[in-house]
Amino acid sequence: MSLGRRQTLALLGSSFVVRPAFAADRTIVDSAKRSVTLPDKISKVFVAGPPASVLAYVLARDAMVGWVREPSAAEKEFLAPPARDLPETGRLTGRGDTVSLERLVATKPDLVLDFGSTTRTFVSLADRVQSQTGIPYVLIDGKFDATVPSLKLAADILGRPQRGAELAAYADKTFAAVDGVLAKAPMDKRPKVYLARGPEGLETGARGSINTEIIERVGAVNVAEGLGGHGNIANASLEQIVAWNPDVIVTLDRRFFQNVKNKPGWEQVRAVAGNKVYLAPSLPWGWIDAPPSLNRLIGLRWLLATLYPDEAKTDMRAETRSFYDLFYGVSVTDAQIDRLLGGKTG
Amino acid sequence: MLQARRLSIGYGARKVAVDIDLAVERGEVLCLLGPNGAGKTTLFKTMLGLVPALGGEVLLQDRPLAVLTRAEIARAIAYVPQAQVMEFAYTVLDLVLMGRTAHLGPFAAPGRIDHERAEAALSDLGILDLAHADANRTSGGQRQLCLVARALAQDAPLLVMDEPTASLDLGNRLLVLERVRALREKGYGIVFSTHDPDQARELATRVAVIAHGRLAAYGGPDETLTAETLSDVYGVPVRLERTESGRRVVVSARTNDNAGSD
Amino acid sequence: MAKQAETHRRSAVVLTVLTIVLLAAVLLATVLGPYPASVGEVMGAIVRRLSGTTAAMPLDTILFEIRLPRVLAALLVGAALATAGASYQTLFRNPLVSPDILGVSAGAGFGAVLGILLGLPVLAIQALGFAGGLATVLVVYALARALRSQNEVLVLVLAGIVVGALAGAGISLVKVLADPFNQLPAITFWLLGSLAGIKAGDVRVVLPLVIAGLVPLALLRWRIGVLSLGDDEAKALGVNVRLVRGVVIAAATLITATAVSVSGVIGWIGLVVPHMARLLVGSRYDRVLPASALMGGAFLVLIDTIARTAARIEIPLGLLTAILGAPVFVWLLARGRRLWS
Numbered sequence: 001m002s003l004g005r006r007q008t009l010a011l012l013g014s015s016f017v018v019r020p021a022f023a024a025d026r027t028i029v030d031s032a033k034r035s036v037t038l039p040d041k042i043s044k045v046f047v048a049g050p051p052a053s054v055l056a057y058v059l060a061r062d063a064m065v066g067w068v069r070e071p072s073a074a075e076k077e078f079l080a081p082p083a084r085d086l087p088e089t090g091r092l093t094g095r096g097d098t099v100s101l102e103r104l105v106a107t108k109p110d111l112v113l114d115f116g117s118t119t120r121t122f123v124s125l126a127d128r129v130q131s132q133t134g135i136p137y138v139l140i141d142g143k144f145d146a147t148v149p150s151l152k153l154a155a156d157i158l159g160r161p162q163r164g165a166e167l168a169a170y171a172d173k174t175f176a177a178v179d180g181v182l183a184k185a186p187m188d189k190r191p192k193v194y195l196a197r198g199p200e201g202l203e204t205g206a207r208g209s210i211n212t213e214i215i216e217r218v219g220a221v222n223v224a225e226g227l228g229g230h231g232n233i234a235n236a237s238l239e240q241i242v243a244w245n246p247d248v249i250v251t252l253d254r255r256f257f258q259n260v261k262n263k264p265g266w267e268q269v270r271a272v273a274g275n276k277v278y279l280a281p282s283l284p285w286g287w288i289d290a291p292p293s294l295n296r297l298i299g300l301r302w303l304l305a306t307l308y309p310d311e312a313k314t315d316m317r318a319e320t321r322s323f324y325d326l327f328y329g330v331s332v333t334d335a336q337i338d339r340l341l342g343g344k345t346g
Numbered sequence: 347m348l349q350a351r352r353l354s355i356g357y358g359a360r361k362v363a364v365d366i367d368l369a370v371e372r373g374e375v376l377c378l379l380g381p382n383g384a385g386k387t388t389l390f391k392t393m394l395g396l397v398p399a400l401g402g403e404v405l406l407q408d409r410p411l412a413v414l415t416r417a418e419i420a421r422a423i424a425y426v427p428q429a430q431v432m433e434f435a436y437t438v439l440d441l442v443l444m445g446r447t448a449h450l451g452p453f454a455a456p457g458r459i460d461h462e463r464a465e466a467a468l469s470d471l472g473i474l475d476l477a478h479a480d481a482n483r484t485s486g487g488q489r490q491l492c493l494v495a496r497a498l499a500q501d502a503p504l505l506v507m508d509e510p511t512a513s514l515d516l517g518n519r520l521l522v523l524e525r526v527r528a529l530r531e532k533g534y535g536i537v538f539s540t541h542d543p544d545q546a547r548e549l550a551t552r553v554a555v556i557a558h559g560r561l562a563a564y565g566g567p568d569e570t571l572t573a574e575t576l577s578d579v580y581g582v583p584v585r586l587e588r589t590e591s592g593r594r595v596v597v598s599a600r601t602n603d604n605a606g607s608d
Numbered sequence: 609m610a611k612q613a614e615t616h617r618r619s620a621v622v623l624t625v626l627t628i629v630l631l632a633a634v635l636l637a638t639v640l641g642p643y644p645a646s647v648g649e650v651m652g653a654i655v656r657r658l659s660g661t662t663a664a665m666p667l668d669t670i671l672f673e674i675r676l677p678r679v680l681a682a683l684l685v686g687a688a689l690a691t692a693g694a695s696y697q698t699l700f701r702n703p704l705v706s707p708d709i710l711g712v713s714a715g716a717g718f719g720a721v722l723g724i725l726l727g728l729p730v731l732a733i734q735a736l737g738f739a740g741g742l743a744t745v746l747v748v749y750a751l752a753r754a755l756r757s758q759n760e761v762l763v764l765v766l767a768g769i770v771v772g773a774l775a776g777a778g779i780s781l782v783k784v785l786a787d788p789f790n791q792l793p794a795i796t797f798w799l800l801g802s803l804a805g806i807k808a809g810d811v812r813v814v815l816p817l818v819i820a821g822l823v824p825l826a827l828l829r830w831r832i833g834v835l836s837l838g839d840d841e842a843k844a845l846g847v848n849v850r851l852v853r854g855v856v857i858a859a860a861t862l863i864t865a866t867a868v869s870v871s872g873v874i875g876w877i878g879l880v881v882p883h884m885a886r887l888l889v890g891s892r893y894d895r896v897l898p899a900s901a902l903m904g905g906a907f908l909v910l911i912d913t914i915a916r917t918a919a920r921i922e923i924p925l926g927l928l929t930a931i932l933g934a935p936v937f938v939w940l941l942a943r944g945r946r947l948w949s
Contacts, residue, residue: 090921091793100916101674101804103642105666117727117790124729125805132673132807210789233788292789357758396840420846427841433701434836434891444834448846453827455894478615500845 028157031141031150032118034126038136039110042159046107046135048092048114051142051293054285055115057083058167058294058327059151060158065089065109071284077336078284080329092129105133113154115293116142144213144296147171151294167294170326174297178304181311182219191307193220194246194271195288197233201249201256201263202241206234211289214296218303220248242268248307249277252286278306281340284328298323302341316341347371347407347535348393348423348504354401355385355392361400362388366561368554370535372503375526377550377567378539381580384556386539390508393537395419420448424497426507429489431482438484438492439477442467445496460499467498471525487518494525505529507538511545523549543571543596555579573599619895622888626902630683633906637679637913643670677808682912683905684811684818685803685871686881688863690904691897693878694885695825695860698836698893699853700761703886707864707878709765710857711772715744716868718778721795725782730805734869740775741865747771749857760839760853800924801874803912810870821863824855825897832856833893874925876933877904883940 027037045063047053056064061080066089076084090099092112104112114126118139126137138157140150148168155164193215197203205212207222211233215222223244224234242265249271251257257279266272280288280299287299298320305314317337324332332340349369356362362385370376378386391397393404395411404411406422424445445467446460456464468474471491476484481492490510497505510526511519526549530536540546546553546567553570555563557579563570573585576596583599639650645667653671692707700709708714719740723733751767752760779799786792825832831847835856842849864878885899908925911932915923 088920099804100642100922102670102916103920105670105674106643108666117787119727120729121724121727121733121794122790124731128730128805128807132669134669134673210787391840394844396843416843416848417846420844423844425841425844427844432837433703434698434886436891440890440892444837444845447831447834450830452831455830 028138030138030157031146031153032123032126032139034123034139036111036130036136036138038138038157040159042110042157044107044109045158046089046092046104046109046112048112048137049116050091050291052113052115052140054291054293054295055140055150055154056113056158059155059163060160061329063110063158065107075284078324078328078330078332101129101133104129104135109135111136111138111157113138113140113158115140115150115154142292143210144217144292147294147297148175167327170323171294171297174300177312178218178300181304181308184311185219185308189308191220191247192223192244193248193250193307194223194241194244194269196249196251196256197253199253199255201251201253201260201266202236202238204234204236205289209233210292213292214288214299214303215250218300218307220303220307238265245270247271247274247276250280250288250303250306251277252280252282252288252290254279279342283340294327297327348537349405349408350389350393350402351405352402353389353392353399353404355388355397356400357388357397361559363556363559363561364401366402366554366556368552368561368564370504370537370552372535373530373533374551375530375536375538375549377546377553378537378556379541379543379546379553379571379579380539380556380562385559386556387508389556390425390506390537390539394423394425394506417448420500420502422502423504423506424500424502426490426493426497426505426510428508428510428512429486429493435480435482437478438468438473438481438495439464441481441492442496442499445499448500448502463501464495464499467495468492470498471495485518487514487521490514490518490522491525494522498529503533504535505537507536509539509541511540511542543576544593547571547594571596615890619889623895623898623902626888626899626906630902630906630909633909633913634679634683637682637909638671638675640913640917641670641675642917643667643675645671673808677811678803678806678912678916679909680811681803681806681814681870682908684814685867685874686877686908687901687905688818688821688867689874689877690881690885690900690907691822691825692860692864693904694882694893694896694900695832695856696878697882698832698896699856699860700765701836701838703883704879706875707860708772708875710748710768710861711744711775712741712861712864713868713873713875714772714775714779716741716865717799717873718775718782719743720798720869720872721779721782721786724791724794724798725786727791734810737869738865741868742861744771744775745857745861745865749854760850764857797924798872799926801872801926801929802915802922802924803871804916804922806870814866814870817866818863821859821866822901824859828852828855829894829897836893871925874908874929876929876937877908880933880936880940881907884936 025037026040027035029035043063044065045056045060046065047056047068050068053068061083064083064086066086068089068091070088071079071084092099092104112129112135114122114137118141122139126139130137140154142150148171151168151171152164155161195204195212195215204224206224207216212222223246224236247270257277260266260272260277271277280286282290285291285295287295287302301314301319302316304312305316320337320340321332324330347370350366353366354361354364355366366389368376378389380386388397392399395404406414406419411419442464443456443460446456446463450456465474465477468477471494473488473491473495476488481489484492511522514522523545526536526538550567552565553563553567554561555570555575562579563575577583584596585599586594587597588594639645639647649667650671653668656668657672689707696707696709697703697705716737720733720737723736748764748767748771751771752764755763757763783792783795786795831852834845834847835842835849835852839849881904882896882900885896885903889895889899911925911928915925915928
C-alpha cells in the first residue's frame with residue numbers, strides 16, 4: 001500500500017509535537033470531563049505517576065516510554081521484557097515534579113497518562129502541562145470502584161479495546177465473586193480488619209482512604225476511623241489497636257509480620273492471638289496498596305480467600321497464575337507462587 | 347531658640363523629672379549636669395522629640411515640637427550621640443554624609459554639594475584624612491569627632507551633644523572641648539551634658555542641674571556650680587578651690603591632703 | 609576629593625560588571641538544558657518569534673513555553689529574595705537576618721499547602737500562597753504596633769518568630785492531613801522550592817509585582833540606609849522612621865510573597881547574597897540594593913540551570929541553595945564581623 005501525499009505529509013507532521021498536523025485526530029473525553037485531542041494511533045505513552053505506570057503496563061506495555069521509578073531486581077522478576085528494562089522518567093504529578101518538562105517534550109510521547117485523583121488541582125495541572133508542552137494529557141479516575149469503566153476508557157484511549165475488554169471482564173468477574181460471597185456471608189461474620197503499615201505496625205490507613213478502599217470493598221470493616229470520614233494515613237497507638245480489637249490484621253511490612261508475635265502487648269489483640277495476621281504479597285506491585293492501582297484486583301481475590309475461607313473457596317495458586325499471566329504477561333512458577341503467597345502465620 | 351516650658355520627662359507612667367524650664371539661644375552653650383540616672387539623656391531625647399513629653403512642652407523657634415516634621419526639626423537641631431560600634435562597616439565620609447539627609451529630597455541621594463559640605467565638616471575638625479577609613483576601626487575620640495562632623499554637615503544652628511567627652515583620653519577630650527568652644531564662637535547654639543563641673547564652668551553660658559527629679563539649679567556657671575549645690579546633687583561633700591591661673595576647680599571636701607597624717 | 613570620585617566610579621564599574629554577569633548567566637541558561645540547543649538555534653528561534661513566524665518546531669515550544677519563562681522567573685525570584693534580604697538586614701540592623709524574619713515564607717507556605725490540601729487549581733494555590741505571605745506579615749506588624757513598645761524593632765522580630773512558628777505548625781498539620789499518595793509529594797516538593805512548573809503566564813504576573821516592590825525600595829534607598837543607624841539617630845537626622853520602615857516591610861514582603869508563591873520556599877539567597885554584595889560595594893544600602901538584585905538574579909539563574917540539567921530528575925532549588933549557601937555562610941561567620949563591620 002503506497003502512501004498518498006496527504007498521508008506522507010501527515011507522517012512528516014507527526015514528528016512535530018506542537019500543533020500536530022495529523023490528518024486523523026480524534027477527540028476523547030477523559031475522567032475529569034476534559035476534551036483532549038489525540039493522535040489516532042498511540043505508540044508512545046508517558047506515565048505521570050505510579051498508578052498510571054501500572055495501568056499503562058497492563059494495557060499497552062509496548063507503548064511505554066519509561067517508569068516513574070525504575071523497578072528493583074526483585075520486582076523485575078515479575079515483569080515482562082522489554083517493558084521491565086525501560087528507563088526511569090520521573091514523576092509528573094502535582095508540583096512534586098521530578099520530570100523536567102523539557103525532557104518530556106524531548107521524549108515526544110503521544111500522550112501523558114495519569115491515573116488517580118481527578119480533583120481540581122490535578123485538572124489544572126493537566127491543563128498547564130498540556131498547554132505548555134503541547135502534549136495531550138489524559139486523566140483517568142483511579143478509584144477502585146471505577147476500575148471497570150476506567151479500564152475501558154483507558155483502553156479506548158490507548159487504542160487497545162480488546163485488551164481493555166479482556167481485563168475489564170476479569171475485573172467484573174472478580175467484583176461479582178466478591179459480591180457473591182458477601183451475599184452468602186452473614187453480617188456478623190464480616191471481619192474487623194486492621195491494616196498495619198510500617199515496621200512497628202502503628203501506621204494505618206483510616207476508613208475512606210485510597211490506601212484501604214480495598215478493605216471496604218471486600219465487605220470488611222476497617223477499624224481505623226478517619227477524621228470526619230476523610231480517610232488518610234494515620235498513626236495509632238497499641239492501646240487504640242487493642243481497643244479496636246480487630247479480627248484480622250493485614251500488613252504490608254515483612255518485619256512486622258515476622259516479629260508481631262514477639263512484640264509485647266500485641267498478644268492482647270484478637271487477630272494476633274488467633275493467628276490471623278497476614279502479610280500482603282507485594283511483587284511486582286503491592287496487592288493491597290503501593291500503588292493504589294489495578295494491582296489490587298488480585299489483592300481483592302486474596303483478601304476474599306483470606307477473610308472468608310469457607311465461603312470463598314478460592315484456589316489462590318490458580319488465581320495468581322492466571323492473573324499474572326493475563327495482566328502482567330509473566331508465567332509464574334510454583335516456587336514463585338510460594339514466595340508470593342507465603343504470608344500466613346501458623 | 348530651643349525652649350523647654352514646664353517640661354515633665356519620663357517613659358510611659360514613669361516620671362523621671364518634672365517642671366523643667368530652660369532655654370538655649372544661638373551662640374550660647376547650655377550645659378546639663380546631674381548624677382547618673384537623673385534624666386539627662388531622657389531630657390535630651392525629649393528635647394529632640396525622640397521621646398514624647400509627659401507634661402509641658404518643647405518649643406523650637408516658638409513652635410511646639412509636636413507640630414513639626416522630623417525633617418524640620420533636623421534642619422534646626424543636630425544630635426551628637428555617644429559613639430557606638432555599628433553593625434555595618436561605613437566609611438567616615440558615608441557616616442558624615444548621612445548628616446545631609448534632612449536637606450535631601452525624599453527620593454534623592456547625596457550629590458556634589460552634600461559631598462562638599464561633608465568634606466568641609468571633616469576638614470573643620472581636622473579629620474579629613476580619615477574620610478575613607480572604616481568608621482568602626484577609628485579610635486573612640488576620632489569616632490566622636492566624626493559624629494560632631496556629621497552634626498556640622500547637617501547645617502543645623504543648634505547642636506545637642508550627649509556626654510561628648512565620655513570615655514575619651516585627655517588629648518581627645520581637650521580636642522573636643524576646643525572644638526565646642528570654636529563652634530560657640532561661630533554662633534552655634536550648643537547643649538551638652540557632662541559629669542565634669544569644671545568643663546561646664548569653662549564652656550557654658552548657662553548651666554542646668556538636674557537632680558532628685560527636678561531642676562535643682564539653672565543659671566550662670568558661678569551661681570549654679572556652688573559647693574553646696576554640687577555637694578547636695580552628687581551626695582558627696584565638695585568644695586571649690588582656686589588655681590594659680592585664677593580658675594576655680596572642684597575638689598573633694600572629705601580628705602585634706604595637706605593636713606598631715608595625724 | 610579624587611578619592612570620593614574614585615569610590616563612585618568603582619561602584620559604577622562593579623555594578624556594570626554585575627549586569628554583564630547577569631546577562632551572561634541568562635544567555636547561558638537559555639542554551640543549556642536537557643533538550644540540546646546551540647546558540648545559533650536559539651538565536652534563530654528568537655528571530656522567528658520576533659518576526660512573527662511561529663514554526664511548529666519543538667525547540668520553539670521548549671524555548672518560549674518552558675525554558676525562557678523559567679529563566680526569567682529565576683532572575684526575578686533571585687533578585688526579589690536578595691533585595692528583600694538586604695532590605696531587612698539594613699532595617700533590623702543585623703546582617704544575619706533573612707527575608708523570612710517576619711514570617712512571610714512560613715505564611716506563604718501555609719497558604720499554598722492549604723491550597724494543595726483542598727485540591728484547588730494551581731492558580732488558586734499560588735494566590736493562596738501570596739495571600740498567606742502578606743497576611744502573616746500584616747498580623748506581625750499589627751501585633752507589634754499594638755504592643756506599643758519603645759523598641760519597635762525587637763517587638764517586630766519577636767512577633768515574627770511567634771506568628772511564623774504558628775504558620776509552621778499549620779504546615780505540619782496540613783502535611784498530616786494530606787493524602788500521602790497524591791498530595792504529600794506535591795507539598796514536600798513545594799516546600800523545597802522549584803521552578804519546574806513555571807509557565808509564561810506566571811512570569812507575566814510576577815514581573816509587575818516584583819517591580820512594584822523594588823521601585824519604592826530604590827526610591828527610598830538613602831533613607832533606608834540611614835535607618836541602619838538606629839531609630840533615635842535616624843529620627844534625629846530627619847528620617848520619618850515609622851513611614852520608611854513601613855514601606856520597607858511592605859515592599860520586601862510583597863516581593864518575597866510573590867517569589868515564594870511561584871517558586872516555593874528557597875532559602876539562603878536572601879541571607880547570603882547581600883553579604884557577597886557588601887564585599888564588593890561596601891555597606892551603603894544605596895549601593896547594596898542594586899548589587900544584591902543583580903547578584904541574586906544571576907545566582908538563581910545559574911542554580912536553576914544546574915537544577916534542571918545536572919541529573920535526569922529535577923533537583924529542588926532549596927536543596928541546591930542550602931548545599932551552596934550554608935558553607936558560604938559558615939565561612940562568613942568564621943571570617944567574623946570583620947567582613948561586614
